[in-house]
Amino acid sequence: MRIYLIGAGVIGRYHAEAIRKLPAGEPVELKAADPNVQALAAFTETFPEAKSYSDARSMLAEPAREDDIVIVGTPPFTHFELSRMALESGRHVLCEKPLVMNGQEAKVLLETAKRHNRMLGCCSDRFLGLCKTEEIKSMLHSQTLGEVYKVTFVYRNQRARAGVEYQKESKWFLDRAKSAGGILMDWGPYDFTVLNDLLQPESIEVAAAWTSKPVTQADPADTTYDVEGHVGAMLKYCLAGGKSVWVQYERASCTHGEPYHHVELEGTLGAVKWSPYFETDQIDYKRDKEGQVETTENLMAHNGPFTVMDHPIYYFYLKVKGLDSQATINEQAVFNFQCLQAIYDCAESGTPQTVPHSVL
Numbered sequence: 258m259r260i261y262l263i264g265a266g267v268i269g270r271y272h273a274e275a276i277r278k279l280p281a282g283e284p285v286e287l288k289a290a291d292p293n294v295q296a297l298a299a300f301t302e303t304f305p306e307a308k309s310y311s312d313a314r315s316m317l318a319e320p321a322r323e324d325d326i327v328i329v330g331t332p333p334f335t336h337f338e339l340s341r342m343a344l345e346s347g348r349h350v351l352c353e354k355p356l357v358m359n360g361q362e363a364k365v366l367l368e369t370a371k372r373h374n375r376m377l378g379c380c381s382d383r384f385l386g387l388c389k390t391e392e393i394k395s396m397l398h399s400q401t402l403g404e405v406y407k408v409t410f411v412y413r414n415q416r417a418r419a420g421v422e423y424q425k426e427s428k429w430f431l432d433r434a435k436s437a438g439g440i441l442m443d444w445g446p447y448d449f450t451v452l453n454d455l456l457q458p459e460s461i462e463v464a465a466a467w468t469s470k471p472v473t474q475a476d477p478a479d480t481t482y483d484v485e486g487h488v489g490a491m492l493k494y495c496l497a498g499g500k501s502v503w504v505q506y507e508r509a510s511c512t513h514g515e516p517y518h519h520v521e522l523e524g525t526l527g528a529v530k531w532s533p534y535f536e537t538d539q540i541d542y543k544r545d546k547e548g549q550v551e552t553t554e555n556l557m558a559h560n561g562p563f564t565v566m567d568h569p570i571y572y573f574y575l576k577v578k579g580l581d582s583q584a585t586i587n588e589q590a591v592f593n594f595q596c597l598q599a600i601y602d603c604a605e606s607g608t609p610q611t612v613p614h615s616v617l
């Protein structure tokens with residue numbers, strides 16, 4: 258099969274590493290396009306198996322085959338045009354997060370994918386399928402926690418701004434016209450992909466939301482820096498059967514307040530706390546025993562051959578091959594993105610927003 262990579266930057270390298278690990282049932286031909294000569298040269302030095310191109314359009318000019326995959330690994334402001342072009346070339350598209358710049362672009366991309374009978378995937382599924390989060394999912398299915406009425410999803414870092422504290426050369430992270438937003442567009446895609454996979458909402462209401470941009474002496478003066486560093490929202494997840502759960506959401510890449518993370522589900526019979534990301538593989542389950550709180554700690558490390566950085570292309574590859582996988586595609590990929598857009602819309606307008614599951 259053939260995999261076409263658009264963008265040979267930091268994430269492009271992770272995808273190329275992952276492609277080397279794909280099941281060796283057939284050889285994978287890798288092609289990569291990037292107009293940045295240095296980036297492309299550095300990429301092909303590490304991945305000499307890749308055929309290189311200076312622009313994506315000429316790379317995609319050859320006739321498409323049924324299982325061709327295009328990975329869009331460029332900055333967000335280019336995702337829409339590049340993904341649309343790739344879908345129109347007759348190929349499945351796996352796009353980096355955030356999927357696009359706004360809700361309208363997401364809708365048009367989904368329409369384009371449908372019209373060409375191709376799949377549109379989003380790399381925000383990177384953290385799906387981890388043993389610890391699958392365990393939480395099975396606790397939900399078995400009603401171990403009783404009626405779940407509240408979810409807390411809070412990640413607060415004091416100084417972790419993409420483009421300031423790490424990856425300094427990629428200034429686009431700080432410019433909303435290029436990145437679509439700050440910490441909500443950087444980590445929110447993962448947060449809502451995990452939350453939506455867990456809770457399977459039929460729709461979501463953003464009841465209240467806010468954003469802020471805390472100021473520090475490390476703020477760069479030599480580049481546009483207009484993205485939020487701190488965001489919060491209260492969301493009502495409307496579930497099947499008329500049930501609902503409140504989700505308290507907060508993300509900070511920059512705050513002068515306390516740094517901590519807290520991800521917990523609370524139900525009428527118990528509560529469970531864990532980290533869906535890197536911090537810990539420990540699951541803390543609390544319930545009542547004879548009027549006292551009993552805590553059970555369970556360690557659930559992820560031992561699969563594929564790392565979280567490998568997951569997006571691995572899951573998408575399986576999906577394209579017609580196999581079961583955790584790939585986040587089409588309506589679900591767009592729904593996950595619309596949650597982010599709705600938080601910005603609510604914060605900016607002060608008006609509650611509803612996110613229906615299907616936009617078409």
Ligand SMILES: NC(=O)c1ccc[n+]([C@@H]2O[C@H](COP(=O)([O-])OP(=O)(O)OC[C@H]3O[C@@H](n4cnc5c(N)ncnc54)[C@H](O)[C@@H]3O)[C@@H](O)[C@H]2O)c1
Pocket residue numbers: 263264265266267268269290291292293296312313330331332333335339353354355424426427443
């Ligand atoms: N860096 C990370 O750790 C990371 C992790 C997960 C996801 N992502 C996502 O991956 C995407 C890219 O981020 P990055 O960190 O790799 O950025 P980067 O700045 O390191 O690389 C982006 C590359 O895209 C190239 N590019 C720009 N326009 C192009 C075009 N029209 N055609 C082909 N190439 C083009 C640039 O020349 C550059 O080499 C973003 O959406 C980001 O959110 C990044």
